[in-house]
Amino acid sequence: MSDKPVSIRDVAERAGVSPGTVSNVMNGSKPVNPALAARVREAARELGYQADRAGALLRTGKARIIAVLVPDLDNPFFTSIVSAVESCLSDQGYEIIVASSNGDEATEQSRLAAMLAWRPAGLVVIPCSDEFPTRALIERTRIPYVVADRITRDPSADTVSVDNVNAGTIGAQHLLELGHRNILVAASVLSLGNIRERCAGIAETLARAGAPEPTFLEAGNHFERAAVRIFQWLEENPWPTAILALTNFTTLGALAALADRQIAVPRPISLIGFDDYAWMRARATPLTAIRQPVPEIGAAIWARLKARIEGDTAPPAHIQLECSLKVRASTAPPSPQDGISTNAG
Amino acid sequence: MSDKPVSIRDVAERAGVSPGTVSNVMNGSKPVNPALAARVREAARELGYQADRAGALLRTGKARIIAVLVPDLDNPFFTSIVSAVESCLSDQGYEIIVASSNGDEATEQSRLAAMLAWRPAGLVVIPCSDEFPTRALIERTRIPYVVADRITRDPSADTVSVDNVNAGTIGAQHLLELGHRNILVAASVLSLGNIRERCAGIAETLARAGAPEPTFLEAGNHFERAAVRIFQWLEENPWPTAILALTNFTTLGALAALADRQIAVPRPISLIGFDDYAWMRARATPLTAIRQPVPEIGAAIWARLKARIEGDTAPPAHIQLECSLKVRASTAPPSPQDGISTNAG
């Protein structure tokens, strides 16, 4: 009906009190006579009053907004993090604003600047590279932030990630136990620290067992590209007995390459995927996979951010959560002759 | 360095002009002497000035924010819509704020109210039900909005959806051409109009061809539940020669059920999936699927919203985009004996 939103003054007038009192009632910032408070609440309800957050923001300088910046909103891992964080803070009076850097530093910079203009209470960033040059931009604002997933070296803020070394280790361990010694690692890009750590966990585990060093293939951050890279590699090299994928997209790339090449799983090639999605289970040969604890990651991010927003000044915390191996049907002991097989074309 | 963000006054002082002039320069709302403008821009750059959007919001009453409300942020179809919209408006000075209603009307209501408190310039809603009771809440605000995907009857706002009848038709047509007459439709919930329309397209196409009516199975909106429903149905009924899934989650459910039941695809049962994701291609038997044109949906949403924000008062537009059938390997003619097969247990 009314063209303009109801303001705090409308409520005050209707309840016969001052705007300040309405504010105190709505925010509980100061005790108010119960009878009055009831009258105010009644008036607010009748008018459908919803405080305009612009006024509050202007006055307090802090929006009840959490800005989330991810490298790719089409990557289900990143959106699952967004979802996990959203479900934590939605009932705490915060709103979430999202942007994608498209894996590009210039875009990261400009999207970040745009979101910062809202003076959000906190920030969640999955940087597009380990350089994280936009960190300076953030730190000038003094806004609390958490770096997630991709941890830059020398982080001066809270970080939340998985134990990437261990993630690699449990994958390699599983393959070793099955008897694999000839392993292809389908990495995304080795310029990312988290990927390098996963590789390190694998390399170390294999080395300790006296197994030959695996091949680390950089397959990129996109499904299509990963598929052709892995396909080509399988064309040009003796086959491994197992592939260990280090991201969800390289998992898909490996699956596509194996399918195109008509190579069955788990024999002649076993496959361990990364992350855990419904489609990994919905297959004739469900995928063995390294699961990242996404809900826990989201909860940890919010816990740190919330603490900082509320004034926690402890030194930066670096939270690491453990991945777990979901053993399903895509991994099996290599068949005896596979150990010496070469690409028969 | 400085604890407080630089304001327009800081810039004005440094450039030796008035705040109003700075505003005019930054927004281009009024012509300004080029020399002065340059000085202002220089000062802004030096100070790293970024206009505080709270002030602007308070003054203009409209935030350059688009609020997006979806039923489930863990459903890749919905997040792909968010991503498509985000990529449209990110370079137009808009920010996107997202929330999930979790498929619940009360949550939808409260999340919507919370987002509305930011006085967003526009709204994108995928309602959690066709009732869409929150519509009243939105319309009181006079904020332009677009209803996407799930179209309520009697919509008084712009809508963007796919041609659901045709989506069903092309799926059924494909199966008919292959010779299938015994079809199971894996629907999500029949209370949703878009699902009913897909069913209608199927039913009509089959009827016109003189084929028997298919079975419409309500498998729900979640993967796990859909999997068990379809599994059970296959236990208790003679097998169809083809399954036509009407959402991404029922596609996964069907795949999981078939895998659990150790039923191969496309024989004895062909399968058409809904939506088009990388995992559908990354299989030994890539999925034939009905693809929704997600980027185009996002673009259409933004086009309508943008027009409304800029004052377009044309009657509500109801945009329908066409789905396309991606024929891959999960559909094939039924084997001769399948026409009379029953569940052999």
Add this chain to the structure above:
DNA sequence: TTGTAAGCGTTATCAC
């Protein structure tokens, strides 16, 4: 316990 008033940063209106 409640009311009053200042002020947050911006933009729009008005003189100049």
Add this chain to the structure above:
DNA sequence: GTGATAACGCTTACAA
């Protein structure tokens, strides 16, 4: 073409 000034809705000292 530019500068002063008021106003947006809210919170929060401070006064009553």
